[in-house]
Amino acid sequence: MGRLISLALLLMAQAAVAKPAPDQLMDAPVLREASAYRFSTLELESADGARHYRIWLGQPPAVSDASPVAYLLDGNAAMAALDSQGLNQLAQSASPPVLVAVGYATPLRIERNARTFDYTPRVGSAVEQRDPLTAVPSGGADVFLDLLSGNIRPQVNQRLGITPQRQLLWGHSYGGLLVLHALLTRPQAFDDYAAASPSLWWNQGVVSAESQALAQRLNGSRPRLLLMRGDLEPASPASVSPSKEASDTAFKTLVGSLQQVHGLQVRQQTFAGLGHGPMLPASLRYTLQMLSQGSHARQSGSPSSSSVQ
Template sequence: MKFLHKTLYILVICFYGVQVFSQDKIEIGEKYTLFSKTLNEEREYWVYLPSNYNDTIYAPEQYPVAYFLDGDRHFHSLTGIHDFLSKGPYASLPQMIMVGVLNTDRARDLTPTQVINKDKNIRSFPTSGGNLKFLSFLEKELIPEIQKKYRTNEYRTLIGHSFGGITVLNALLEKSDLFNAYMAIDPSIWWDDAYILKKAKEKLKSNHFKGKTLYLARADNKQKATNKFTKIYRKDIDEHLQLITQFHEVLKNNTASKLRWGYGFYENEDHGTISLPAEYQGLQFVYEGYQAQVKVVAANPDVLFTQYEEMSKKMGTTIHPSEALIDWIAGYCFKRKMPENAIKLLEKNIELYPKSKNTYLSLAKAYIKNENKNQAKKVLGKGIEVIDDSTKLVEQLKILK
């Protein structure tokens, strides 16, 4: 009895201790609604902003945006993966804005054709077939809304699983210019007698998708047939897997499309568990080559800029190393007694981000460390000419005089 009272006492103390000492909230996003004239209904979407969105040191960035379907289900996994992979000098992803699109009628919005089965033993989808209308909502309403609200650049990714996966593929085939990168995770290619597979065979043969990226993921879905019902289910799964494999073959056989694509087979993952590892590896594939080789770059700064030029060509858009990354590597160069390389990097930072106070201050400080005050003064003077709020630059220049 004494043990019980003592345990309850400890629990009460812990509870109130948490109440007293844990007042700060951890928030990863905001919920919004938008009335869609295209769909004639309110649509909910969730937005995650990267950790440096409101940074006061570096110049305001414009960010790529990842849109993903079944937004509430995948919000925590995708934002968590992004947060983990986009931090620090060894980041393998850029900082991104992430937008989760929630459902109202999933079958309607995420399927390209209507399928109504008269057989009562087969599942029917009476509202299906509204995917092009849904894509129109993304194109004409949601994307412009995000562009208006936030600092975005032109690079957009669409991510979807299952029915969302065929939406991704349909968007690629029907509206390839709407997004730059597409991630289809265990897509339901079986839909309507493999409608998407047939379309891909034609479109990927005749159309050019240069500058576009697709990541296709397939689960293993191993399951032993132990009874009659499992055998029926197994047959459906086998068809599901075979059709994704056939889509993979179409990708391999249509090099003329110029589509950059990757394929992931996830052993021991099923249709329900594949999303997490596929999201992780799919985002890395889309931004393959983004991670800086810090020590190599410190020894030869040109490596960094060549790397990003090559990546830009591959992705079909211009990508630069971030101001913060260049700043960090320059600091590393000073620690390693390579001041000339630090200065070379910081000069490039001014070229890439000419409206940032930080670039001029950092380069001026680098020249001061290198005992070249005259050059530091010139850098600050140049910054004062082009920066609207140059108070800090003026103050630094006064100290040098």
């Protein structure tokens, strides 16, 4: 009986890792508390009208072409992960970043169906593609990236009145999968790519295969990639052991292959003691700290969840 209870608890924990709570409401104190950042919103729809986006634009006290701009996927969850103290510290840094949290017009912290479609690449030629984990429609990554580059970004730049010299794309889990897909297929789209806990297991690791043609796609560009992972994360939602005990071969293989691509700067960062869920706020804080220092490739030890405030 004890073994059955343990197995049930383990399966429940796996489900929590794989599927964010569908009814968890978004709570973003930074939208009601005073800080050095000023937030405004922008709303628009997908071309087919099926997905409704809400973008939070966070501006530090001074903005110029030299200000780095960070595009944050899962914008509702990203906004909930920010805090006023951290924003005040960012505002006083060497290069305070503009924040563009790309979320959905919903009271929920995670819009599972919309993000599943937007953050997963197209596989094969089937008319309808379903997500292997949730069975909801998937495969809209390129449609979303077109919207991000061709619609959302021009509106953001117009509102800011700048032409940014440095732009970063951050995402966690399925968002990390999209960050990698964007880098591997559109390496000129951003200057920096920050993928936290990317779902490399998705569709039998299809995104890793995209790295084979990256060297040709760079075409003189020199993007930077920051790969982040907690050392207590499972290799996939089906894994029963954390990566500290069961090595995630796919992650290490991808890092190794990307480090061989001339022109791509790759940095791997491991977060001690963190599982999949806590990696979202920890990786976001760490990424923004690195960006605000005008740095990407600075070497340091593996941070804990409190390394970046």
